[in-house]
Amino acid sequence: MADDVKRMTAELVRDPSSLVFLRLGEVLRADGQVEAARKVALTGLERHPDLVDAHDLYARILVDADDVEHARRVWNGVLQLDPRHQGAHMGVGFLHYSRGDLDAALDHLELALAADPTNKSVVQALHAVRDVAESVVSEEPEDAFAGFEGQDRGILLVDRQGRALNGNVLGTEGRDTKDEVAAHLAGVTQEMERTARMLNLGEWKWLIVEADNGNAHLTPPDAASLLWVVRDRDMPSGRLALLADRAGAAARTWLEAQHL
Amino acid sequence: MSGRFQGILDTITRVRGVRGAMIVACNDGLVVADSLMEGVRGNAVAALASSLIKHAANATAASGAGAPQFLHLQGSRGALLAVSGRSEILIVAVAEPSVNVGLVRLELIRAAEAVN
Numbered sequence: 001m002a003d004d005v006k007r008m009t010a011e012l013v014r015d016p017s018s019l020v021f022l023r024l025g026e027v028l029r030a031d032g033q034v035e036a037a038r039k040v041a042l043t044g045l046e047r048h049p050d051l052v053d054a055h056d057l058y059a060r061i062l063v064d065a066d067d068v069e070h071a072r073r074v075w076n077g078v079l080q081l082d083p084r085h086q087g088a089h090m091g092v093g094f095l096h097y098s099r100g101d102l103d104a105a106l107d108h109l110e111l112a113l114a115a116d117p118t119n120k121s122v123v124q125a126l127h128a129v130r131d132v133a134e135s136v137v138s139e140e141p142e143d144a145f146a147g148f149e150g151q152d153r154g155i156l157l158v159d160r161q162g163r164a165l166n167g168n169v170l171g172t173e174g175r176d177t178k179d180e181v182a183a184h185l186a187g188v189t190q191e192m193e194r195t196a197r198m199l200n201l202g203e204w205k206w207l208i209v210e211a212d213n214g215n216a217h218l219t220p221p222d223a224a225s226l227l228w229v230v231r232d233r234d235m236p237s238g239r240l241a242l243l244a245d246r247a248g249a250a251a252r253t254w255l256e257a258q259h260l
Numbered sequence: 261m262s263g264r265f266q267g268i269l270d271t272i273t274r275v276r277g278v279r280g281a282m283i284v285a286c287n288d289g290l291v292v293a294d295s296l297m298e299g300v301r302g303n304a305v306a307a308l309a310s311s312l313i314k315h316a317a318n319a320t321a322a323s324g325a326g327a328p329q330f331l332h333l334q335g336s337r338g339a340l341l342a343v344s345g346r347s348e349i350l351i352v353a354v355a356e357p358s359v360n361v362g363l364v365r366l367e368l369i370r371a372a373e374a375v376n
Binding site: 154169170171172177180181184185187188191192194195196198199200201202203204205206207208209210211212213214215216218228230237 | 300301304305308309311312315316317318319320322323324325326327328329330331332333334335336337338339340354357
């Protein structure tokens with residue numbers, strides 16, 4: 001490998017506009033010489049700013065250097081110039097996979113495969129991610145709140161866009177109202193955030209509502225979700241808060257399992 | 261503000277940690293009477309509390325819990341508490357985060373009964 005590096009370096013010195021920097025940068029990267037690879041890639045990009053393969057190389061070097069967000073921007077730029085660029089789709093797919101977004105990872109890997117169906121490394125990556133995605137689905141618990149006291153009355157996990165994620169809520173006459181409640185909770189949350197901001201209340205922690213026929217407790221188990229726990233009036237709001245704490249822990253466990 | 265409302269609100273603001281209390285018309289979110297510390301924006305509190313309780317009412321109604329009677333929004337730097345009275349009014353308090361919520365709740369309920 002050292003001979004290859006010497007030979008390619010000599011070629012670059014002889015002809016600075018040579019595209020051999022692509023191969024040289026890749027060899028250095030594979031050898032763990034991230035800084036040397038970065039210099040080679042940046043020097044090449046100065047001479048070939050429109051060469052998408054050079055940007056792709058640079059993005060992979062950035063990932064090696066743990067500069068993931070920068071790599072994402074570079075790959076997104078490549079895909080704007082060349083929407084079928086296989087390396088960029090592989091790279092973005094890898095980033096999505098690392099974040100646990102398996103659906104998005106599969107989307108990009110399938111686009112990478114469409115660009116060149118004969119590329120074995122893409123095929124292998126696609127199979128590997130599909131296997132992980134299937135195992136996650138098969139391990140997904142039916143109900144994140146199974147076994148909770150009065151779970152059928154109302155424990156609902158929703159996202160901030162008003163979509164139900166897990167659990168259930170029963171409306172009057174025992175009707176399943178989780179989708180309706182989820183939509184309303186998104187509105188309640190926006191209103192709470194506006195209120196907390198305008199009245200300098202800081203970050204909102206929880207909302208308790210005591211109503212005619214029941215008490216309700218709303219908390220954010222994480223930055224992207226909301227947990228709504230409803231019980232009859234005979235459960236005091238303090239006890240409801242304790243139940244909501246336990247349900248929040250179960251919700252976080254379930255959410256983490258979705259991101260693996 | 262009439263002396264009667266002032267007396268009702270003073271019982272709430274006497275609770276340690278309460279920054280202000282007010283009576284709000286629920287329909288339009290306008291201030292009926294207030295007793296606020298300097299820096300508390302009465303009009304904003306009234307409008308936001310009224311709007312928040314309407315949104316919360318949609319969620320509680322859909323959840324089979326009916327109409328809100330008491331609401332407590334806890335923030336890291338403060339809290340907003342409100343009780344619904346008859347005649348479409350709200351009694352609202354803005355408080356420090358460490359306020360005795362149980363005591364404020366009781367005073368709000370008493371105030372709502374007195375206003376009724």
